[in-house]
Ligand SMILES: O=c1[nH]c(=O)c2ncn([C@@H]3O[C@H](COP(=O)(O)OP(=O)(O)OP(=O)(O)O)[C@@H](O)[C@H]3O)c2[nH]1
């Protein structure tokens with residue numbers, strides 16, 4: 001198989017690192033990145049993901065992928081969801097825990113939505129990956145967003161306490177990329 005090249009439009013260096021790492025384990029592909037300023041709409045995770053990718057392909061003038069991550073609390077019917085970036089920025093780890101004071105369940109899921117557009121005007125295709133877990137007081141390095149307060153189901157470590165090898169085979173991002181990989185392999 002010849003090496004494919006694809007642009008990941010993102011401003012998030014941690015997403016880029018994980019994506020490159022995960023994709024490098026599967027198919028021969030080279031990922032470059034562009035940090036374009038794309039407004040993110042309100043709506044469902046799917047609507048937000050499609051609109052971002054559509055705009056990214058228009059601005060870029062060629063095929064690209066984009067990614068949206070949501071952190072969804074079961075007690076809050078899926079919120080903060082795609083708005084987690086703003087919640088994280090304003091409330092921090094402690095505030096994200098405090099949102100659940102008074103609720104019995106601390107269960108949450110991390111949802112990753114990759115979108116692929118074949119180019120300007122081409123409708124984006126979505127690839128979703130979900131990992132169940134729970135919200136816990138922060139443990140581990142605070143290097144990446146809310147990694148320190150998300151403990152995946154079946155593990156006694158938070159994402160932040162895991163090595164990259166551990167996180168990147170069970171994460172929401174890994175699961176979405178697994179589907180994207182299979183799709184990319186079908187492209188000429
Ligand atoms: O602890 C974490 N582990 C993860 O695996 C993870 N993936 C994303 N995030 C954070 O969740 C928000 C999503 O917002 P988001 O999808 O709009 O991303 P972004 O604006 O940073 O980048 P992009 O939109 O340019 O790609 C941002 O605050 C990200 O830092 C994560 N935090």
Ligand SMILES: [Mg+2]
Nearest residue numbers: 011040068085
């Ligand atoms: Mg963003």
